Amino acid sequence: MTKLKISLFALAIFINSLTVKAQQETDAVIIGHVVAYGEHIPFVNIYLENTNYGTTTDATGHYMMIDLPEGKFTLVAKMIGYKTEKRPITLKAGETIEIKFELEEEVMKVDEVVITGTKTFKRQTESAVIVNVVDSRTIKNIAAQTVSEALNFQPGLRMEVDCQTCNYSQLRMNGLGGAYSQILVNSRAVFSPLTGLYGLEQLPSEMVERIEVVRGGASALYGSSAIGGTVNIITRMPQRNSFEITSNNTVIGDGSTDFNLNGTLTALSQKRNAGVALYTSHRQRDAYDHNGDRFSELPSLTNNSFGLNSFFRLDEKQKLEANLSSMHEYRYGGEMTDGPAYLARQSEERTHDVLMGGVDYELTSEEGNRTLALYTAGQYTKRKHFTGIAPDEGPDLQDYNNDPPYGNSKNYTLQMGAQLNQTVQDFIRGTNTFTFGAEYVVDDVFDEIESYEYLIDQNSRNLGAFVQSDWMLSRKVTLLTGVRADKHNFVDALIVNPRISFLFKPGLNGQFRLSWSTGFRAPQAFDADMHIAFAGGGIQTIQLSEDLKEERSQSWSTSFNWDRPTEKHIYGFTLEGFYTRLKDAFIQEEIGTTEKGNSILEKRNGGASNVYGATLEARLNYNRKLQVETGVTLQKSIYENPVAWSEELPGTKDYLRTPESYGYYTFTWTPGDRFSTTLSGIYTGSMLVPHYGAAEDPGTPEQDILFQSPEFLETNLKLAYTFELQRLDSSIELFGGINNMLNQYQDDFDSGKNRDSGYVYGPARPRTFFIGLRIFN
Helix, strand or coil, X not given: XXXXXXXXXXXXXXXXXXXXXXXXXXXXXXXXXXXXXXXXXXXXXXXXXXXXXXXXXXXXXXXXXXXCCCEEEEEEEECCCECCEEEEEEECCCCEEECCEECCECCCCCCCEECCCCCCCEEHHHCCCCCEEEEHHHHHHCCCCEHHHHHHHCCCEEEEECCCCCCCEEEEECCECHHHEEEEECCECCCCCCHHHCHHHHCEHHHEEEEEEEECHHHHHHCCCCCCEEEEEEECCCCCCEEEEEEEEEEECCCEEEEEEEEEEEEECCCCXXXXXXXXXXXXXXXXXXXXXXXXXECEEEEEEEEEEEEEECCCCEEEEEEEEEEEEEEEEEECCCCCHHHCCXXXXXXXXXXXXXXXXXXXXXXXXXXXXXXXXXXXEEEEEEEEECXXXXXXXXXXXXXXXXXXXXXXXXXXXXXXEEEECCCCCCEEEEEEEEEEEEXXXXXXXXXXXXXXXXXXXXXXXXXXXXXXXXXXXXXEEEEEEEEECCCCCCEEEEEEEEEECCCCCEEEEEEXXXXXXXXXXXXXXXXXXXXXXXXXXXXXCCCCCCEEEEEEEEEEEEEEECCCEEEEEEEEEEEEEEEXXXXXXXXXXXXXXXXXXXXXXCCCEEEEEEEEEEEEEECCCEEEEEEEEEEEEEEEEEECCCCCCCCEEECCCCCCEEEEEEEEECCCCCEEEEEXXXXXXXXXXXXXXXXXXXXXXXXXXXXXXXXXXXXXXEEEEEEEEHHHCXXXXXXXXXXXXXXXXXXXXXXXXXXXXXXCCCCCCCCEEEEEEEEEC
């Protein structure tokens, strides 16, 4: 009897499986191809809208979808860089239909899908927070070798070199210093205060798919340090099987060289449900001495990087993404001599080993209206460093050689979090996407130089939770509201920061936005606080005030964006105004010197400060042959109370190293498929630069000076020509050009070992010539 029951049960299961299979095998089939300008396009996404049925075109640009459900649907063809095409179709059992798509290339990408503004994927014109994008094509046009070079070509942003010896740099956004900018890698906050010292220059541009930029405090959902804005570096994700190898050879000034070799490889599985992108980079740069004193203005560099980015579609509803990168860099600046660093009269030596990675898991509900994301990311940095200026002679020199100022740093950052997105289609009026999330970030940094009695031993921990409502009341109106609560171990109370953003579309071509938000920075050491400078014949360090408390902010911004597309061209502009008020703003004031004559700056709260201004962007693309983009920022940054940056001079209310005007432009001409040329420029207005003197030293001023710098216009040119290797299904691009053609470069550097290494302003490099080769498919 038992055997009979088992047999009947097995038979029922078999019959049921046949029934289900018969129901699924409708023999409703779609076939077709996708072309653009007469050429078949491989790996285009083809899918039935609002269903789980989809495929991609093969290497020949053709596709087939079988056993589809009956009924009326919308068939979509979509690929990055092309306009999305949709076709209404009717599917019937046993019938095969043929649908051919002809895609148009985007004239200018003004409506890309972005994530940084809202923590969810949205098109730029539909996001209540304005998001700018630097894509890989722009990065190639301007011949940027690193992420730091690419960021200069965005409105409101300015990369700044702050050390003549080691070339420590920071990103300033909307008139605020680097510590007010939140740097993300694949939406994760793994850039620590220590990695922020050189990190943007250490990231090769070859690893980047695009960079998303949110200016101002509207990005406060990312937590502390997002007051000035957020930069999200999105690394390459495989979309097709491809390779690319690029070699760039540069001559700096009078003959120093800078050699870069980069390679990327992307591969997809046959079913396109798994893929990996690999990149590797090597850089070798000689030291460069501009004023002939045998002390470098650009340090020597040796950098080797490797990384991967991968995805795995576990099924139609689950996706796993993982990324990992490793970087080793040696950097030396100062007196240009052979031998160990401590035998130089003045030098800085850095050896970095950085490991960075993350894992993201995403689960989508059957209905497609709910997604759950779990993520973790982290970095580990190990650094050996030397920062020293040798006494002239006698016992002091002997003591210095017996105990040279070598140091060690260890730093790790770990982020863990979860995020739930729920879309409600009929929410009172319109559609609302609710976002709920929580994340925990820990950053531990240990940095010590025993001979200077210098020590930073800092462990910061922050638990944050956020909720957001992205309410599209109508096609013209969107209201974005959110609040984030943070419990930081350096702050006694729970900190709650709300934000509100409003989007109104008066017509098809324009968007008006208004945002308000609050933010904070914890009372801890950030990147600039960990940099040891040379000044006044000794070193200069920064220490934290014993009663330092958190800095709070309120930010307002408003903007109007307008673009008019036609069949042959598109043109438009963006006008934005911004205002940020800081309460208990962090300042640095000179408080004296040590027994060895080294200068001490104290980081303390200095009352309120205000930063306000306006940014204007303009863009034009004519028939995919001529593309122009430009942006200019006019702004003012002032403290309510004077800041005593020097004991010798009265304080000033103006922000130091902050020009009141700056901007950029790019002019790209592509008359055909083979030749292209790009003329670009970076404008830096006049600013106040502190200059610490050393008495009786001819290479420095006799006393401290607050210097008004001249303005600069850095002009760059790139020419490129592409040869097609049809037999190999590949192409070769030859390119070359000049950076800083007019040699707009600082000409009054200090000289000798007692120089003020912080007295540096203007373009990051003198006139340089480059030539390169790119092989790709």
